[in-house]
Amino acid sequence: MSEHDELIKSLDLPAKVALLTGATTFTLAPEPSIGLRELRLSDGPTGVRGLRFHGGATVALFPNATLLAAAWSEATAYEVGTLLAEEAMAQHIHVVLGPTINLHRSPLGGRLFEQYSEDPLLTGQIAAAYVRGMQDRGVAACLKHLVANESETDRNTVDSVVDEATLRELYLLPFEIAASAWSIMAAYNDVNGQAATENVHVNNEVVKDEWGWDGLLMSDWFATKTAGPAANGGLDLVMPGPGGPWGDALVAAVRAGEVDEATVDDHLARLLRLATRTGALGPEKDYGTYPAPDSPERREQLTRLAAQGMTVLTNETGALPLAEGQTVALIGRHAVQTVCMGGGSAQVRPPHQVSIAEGLTARLGGDRVTVLDGVPMRSRPVPARDGFLVDPDTGAAGIAVTVLDADGAVVETRHEDDATSMVGLDDQLPRPAAAVRLRGRITRAGRVQLGTIGVGSWSVTVGDHSFAYDLSVSGGNMGEEILSPPNHTEVVEVAEGAVIDATATLAEGRGPAGQLFTGVGLFGLIAQAADRDAREVIDEAVRAAAAADVAVVVVGLTEEQETESVDKSTLHLPGAQDALVEAVAGAARKTIVVVNAATPVVMPWRLRVDGILWAGLPGQEGGHAVAAALLGDIEPAGRLVTTFPDEDGKTPAWNVTPSDGKLEYAEGTYIGYRGHFAGHAPAPAFWLGHGLGYGTWEYADARVITGDSPGVTVTITNTGKRASREVVQVYFRPAERDQPVRLVGWEGATVGAGESARVIVGTDRRMWRRWNTAAGRWNTLGTGGDLLIARGLGDIRATLPLRPEA
Numbered sequence: 046m047s048e049h050d051e052l053i054k055s056l057d058l059p060a061k062v063a064l065l066t067g068a069t070t071f072t073l074a075p076e077p078s079i080g081l082r083e084l085r086l087s088d089g090p091t092g093v094r095g096l097r098f099h100g101g102a103t104v105a106l107f108p109n110a111t112l113l114a115a116a117w118s119e120a121t122a123y124e125v126g127t128l129l130a131e132e133a134m135a136q137h138i139h140v141v142l143g144p145t146i147n148l149h150r151s152p153l154g155g156r157l158f159e160q161y162s163e164d165p166l167l168t169g170q171i172a173a174a175y176v177r178g179m180q181d182r183g184v185a186a187c188l189k190h191l192v193a194n195e196s197e198t199d200r201n202t203v204d205s206v207v208d209e210a211t212l213r214e215l216y217l218l219p220f221e222i223a224a225s226a227w228s229i230m231a232a233y234n235d236v237n238g239q240a241a242t243e244n245v246h247v248n249n250e251v252v253k254d255e256w257g258w259d260g261l262l263m264s265d266w267f268a269t270k271t272a273g274p275a276a277n278g279g280l281d282l283v284m285p286g287p288g289g290p291w292g293d294a295l296v297a298a299v300r301a302g303e304v305d306e307a308t309v310d311d312h313l314a315r316l317l318r319l320a321t322r323t324g325a326l327g328p329e330k331d332y333g334t335y336p337a338p339d340s341p342e343r344r345e346q347l348t349r350l351a352a353q354g355m356t357v358l359t360n361e362t363g364a365l366p367l368a369e370g371q372t373v374a375l376i377g378r379h380a381v382q383t384v385c386m387g388g389g390s391a392q393v394r395p396p397h398q399v400s401i402a403e404g405l406t407a408r409l410g411g412d413r414v415t416v417l418d419g420v421p422m423r424s425r426p427v428p429a430r431d432g433f434l435v436d437p438d439t440g441a442a443g444i445a446v447t448v449l450d451a452d453g454a455v456v457e458t459r460h461e462d463d464a465t466s467m468v469g470l471d472d473q474l475p476r477p478a479a480a481v482r483l484r485g486r487i488t489r490a491g492r493v494q495l496g497t498i499g500v501g502s503w504s505v506t507v508g509d510h511s512f513a514y515d516l517s518v519s520g521g522n523m524g525e526e527i528l529s530p531p532n533h534t535e536v537v538e539v540a541e542g543a544v545i546d547a548t549a550t551l552a553e554g555r556g557p558a559g560q561l562f563t564g565v566g567l568f569g570l571i572a573q574a575a576d577r578d579a580r581e582v583i584d585e586a587v588r589a590a591a592a593a594d595v596a597v598v599v600v601g602l603t604e605e606q607e608t609e610s611v612d613k614s615t616l617h618l619p620g621a622q623d624a625l626v627e628a629v630a631g632a633a634r635k636t637i638v639v640v641n642a643a644t645p646v647v648m649p650w651r652l653r654v655d656g657i658l659w660a661g662l663p664g665q666e667g668g669h670a671v672a673a674a675l676l677g678d679i680e681p682a683g684r685l686v687t688t689f690p691d692e693d694g695k696t697p698a699w700n701v702t703p704s705d706g707k708l709e710y711a712e713g714t715y716i717g718y719r720g721h722f723a724g725h726a727p728a729p730a731f732w733l734g735h736g737l738g739y740g741t742w743e744y745a746d747a748r749v750i751t752g753d754s755p756g757v758t759v760t761i762t763n764t765g766k767r768a769s770r771e772v773v774q775v776y777f778r779p780a781e782r783d784q785p786v787r788l789v790g791w792e793g794a795t796v797g798a799g800e801s802a803r804v805i806v807g808t809d810r811r812m813w814r815r816w817n818t819a820a821g822r823w824n825t826l827g828t829g830g831d832l833l834i835a836r837g838l839g840d841i842r843a844t845l846p847l848r849p850e851a
C-alpha cells in the first residue's frame with residue numbers, strides 16, 4: 046500500500062509507464078490528471094548546474110568533494126547540503142544528482158575528485174550530513190552510483206567482480222549510512238555479472254528489502270539496457286528521456302506477464318513519493334530567493350569552505366603560514382590558470398574562477414608578488430578563453446555558432462562565451478543538426494595555436510591557411526565524445542583580427558547501451574598563445590625565485606586527469622612540473638609548493654621543499670582561498686581523505702583496466718590505508734588522516750569507554766602559537782587476522798594556543814561487524830584488538846588494548 050494508491054489506480058498502464066522515463070535530459074513529465082507537476086533534476090555535487098548540460102545559468106561553483114570532505118566535519122557537510130539546496134531552490138530544481146559516494150579504490154580513478162574518500166565510514170557520514178542539509182530544505186539528494194563504480198575505464202560495459210563481504214563491508218556501506226537520501230542512481234557497470242540497473246540482489250534484496258529504503262532508484266544517463274529485467278531488477282526510473290528502452294516495451298512486458306503490474310505500481314509509488322517530498326506533488330512550495338552566485342555572502346562561504354579543507358602536508362621549517370611583509374615569487378601555470386573544478390557532468394558555469402595569482406596579489410598587493418607563468422601541463426588544449434577570440438558579428442568575447450541541417454539551411458544561431466557549444470542534446474532543435482559552423486575573430490597577433498574540438502569532418506580556414514581533417518574517438522561512444530572530445534590544432538602566424546572559420550560535418554554516435562544518435566556533439570574552437578620552451582620558462586622561474594623571500598610554486602593536475610569517463614595512467618604530474626619545482630627549490634631561500642589537484646600525485650621533491658599545501662580543486666573563489674590558507678587568515682585545517690602513495694603502483698589496488706570485461710576487486714576490503722597498514726603495499730608518502738594544520742598537539746590520558754561500540758576519551762593540548770582545529774581519529778585493529786584496521790570514529794575540536802580539551806570520540810557500531818557469507822548475515826567482531834588514536838596511521842599517539850569482553 047502506498048499513500049498514492051488512488052492516484053496510481055486512476056492511470057492506465059501506458060500512462061503509468063510513460064511517467065517512468067524522463068521527459069527530457071533533466072526533467073520528468075507532469076501528469077495534470079493526478080496533480081503531478083514537472084519534476085526537475087540537476088547535476089551536482091560541485092554546484093547545481095540547472096536543466097542544461099552545457100551553457101545554462103550562471104551558478105555558484107563549490108570546492109570539489111575531496112576538498113570539502115578534508116574538513117572531516119559533519120557540520121561542514123551539512124552546510125554544503127543546505128547551500129546546494131538553496132542553489133537548487135533558486136532554479137526550481139527538485140533533485141540534485143549527488144553526492145558521489147563510490148570509494149577511492151585505486152588512485153587512478155578519473156572521478157575520485159567527485160567522491161569523498163577511500164574510507165567507507167568517512168564517506169558515509171559526510172554524505173549523510175550533506176543529505177540531511179539538503180533534504181531539510183526539501184530538495185532531494187541522489188546517492189550515486191550504486192555500486193562498485195570506482196573507475197571509468199570501459200565504464201559502460203565493465204563487470205566489477207566483488208565478493209559479498211567486500212560489497213557489504215566496504216562499497217555498500219556509504220549507501221547504507223546515507224540511506225536517508227530520497228533517491229539513488231544505478232551505475233553504468235555490471236556488478237558480479239548483472240547490470241547495476243537490473244541487479245536484483247543489490248537493488249531489491251539489499252537496498253529496498255533489507256534496508257527498507259523507500260526512495261526512487263533512477264538509472265545513470267543512458268545506462269538502462271532492457272525493459273523487463275530492469276523493471277524487475279529494482280530500477281524505478283529510466284533517465285534521460287524522451288525515448289529509451291521502457292515505454293511500449295515495458296507495457297508489452299507487463300501484458301506478456303514478464304513484469305507484474307504491481308511492480309510498475311511500486312516504481313510509480315516511489316516516484317510520487319519523491320514528488321511529494323520535493324514539492325512537485327501536493328501543495329506548491331515557495332521556492333524563495335537566495336544570494337546570487339557572486340554575492341558577498343556566497344563568496345565568503347565558498348572561500349571559507351575551500352580554505353578550511355586545504356591540507357598542510359609538510360611544514361619542515363615553519364615557513365607556513367607565510368609571514369606578512371615577505372616578497373613572493375608566485376610561479377606556475379596553475380597559479381595563472383588555477384583549476385577550480387574537475388571535468389564531466391560535475392562541471393558548472395560559475396560567475397568567475399579566481400586564480401591564485403589574482404587571489405594572492407589581491408591579498409598581498411602587486412608590489413610584493415611577482416607572478417610567473419609556468420610550464421604547460423595540458424596535452425589537450427582548452428577552448429579559447431580570456432577574450433582571445435571574439436564573436437566576429439558582435440565583438441563580444443566568445444564565438445559565433447551556426448547549426449545547419451542536412452540541406453545546409455540554418456537551424457539556429459548562437460553566441461557562446463566559453464567558445465564551446467553543445468548541439469542536439471538539451472537544446473531541443475526544431476530539426477536535427479547535420480553540421481555546425483564556428484567562427485571567432487583572433488584578438489592577438491603572432492604565433493598562435495589554433496584548432497577545433499569535437500567529433501566530425503572538419504574544414505577550417507584562418508587568413509591564408511586552410512586545413513581539413515576528421516576527428517573521432519575510439520569506440521565512438523557518444524557520452525565519451527561529449528565528455529572528452531577529440532581535438533586538432535596547428536600553430537600558425539596570424540595577424541590581429543584574422544577570423545578562424547571552422548565547419549564540422551557531424552558523425553553518428555552510439556549511446557552507452559548501444560543507442561544510435563545523430564546530430565549530437567560538443568564543439569569548440571581553440572586559440573591561445575603558442576607555448577614557450579620549458580627550459581626558458583624554468584630559467585626565468587629560477588631567477589625570480591632567487592630574488593624573492595619565498596617562492597610559491599603551484600603545480601597540479603587538470604580536467605584531463607580528474608574527469609569523468611577516463612582514468613589516469615600515472616600519478617606523476619604532467620609536463621615538466623617536477624623539474625620546475627626541483628629547479629626553484631634549488632635556487633629559492635624558501636620554497637612552498639601548492640598542489641592544485643583533488644587526488645594523490647607523486648611528489649619526488651617532497652623532502653626538498655619547505656612546505657606543501659594541498660589545495661584541491663577549490664571552486665570559484667579558489668585563489669582567495671589559497672591566499673587565506675597560505676597567510677593563515679583561515680587555518681588550512683584539512684586532513685587527507687585518501688592515502689598518497691610514494692610512487693606509481695605502490696598501492697593495495699592499482700589496476701583499473703578490465704581483463705575480459707571484468708575488473709576483479711581482488712584486494713577485498715584492504716583498500717587504501719587498510720592495505721598499506723597490513724603490508725600489502727609499502728608505506729605511503731602520506732596516510733589518510735594526515736594533515737598538520739597550523740597547530741602542534743600533545744595527547745594524554747587516553748581511555749576506552751566501554752559499550753556496544755566502544756569509544757575513547759583523550760586530552761589534547763595545543764602546544765602551538767595559535768588556535769587550531771584538531772581531528773582526533775580512532776582506528777580499530779581487530780585481533781582477527783583476516784580483518785583490516787579501520788577508522789571507527791573521529792571528532793574535531795578547536796582549541797586555543799596553550800589550551801587543552803578533553804575530547805570524546807564515539808565509534809560507529811557498523812564498523813564492529815563482519816559479513817558472514819555462508820550464513821548470509823552480520824556477525825559482531827568480538828574477539829578484541831586495539832584501538833589506535835592517531836593523526837593518520839603514520840602518527841599513532843595511543844594504543845588502547847580491547848579485551849574480548851570489552
Ligand code: BGC
Nearest residue numbers: 088142189265266390524609
Ligand atoms: C554521470 C552521472 C550524471 C549524469 C547526468 C552521467 O554521465 O555518470 O553522475 O549525474 O551523467 O549528467
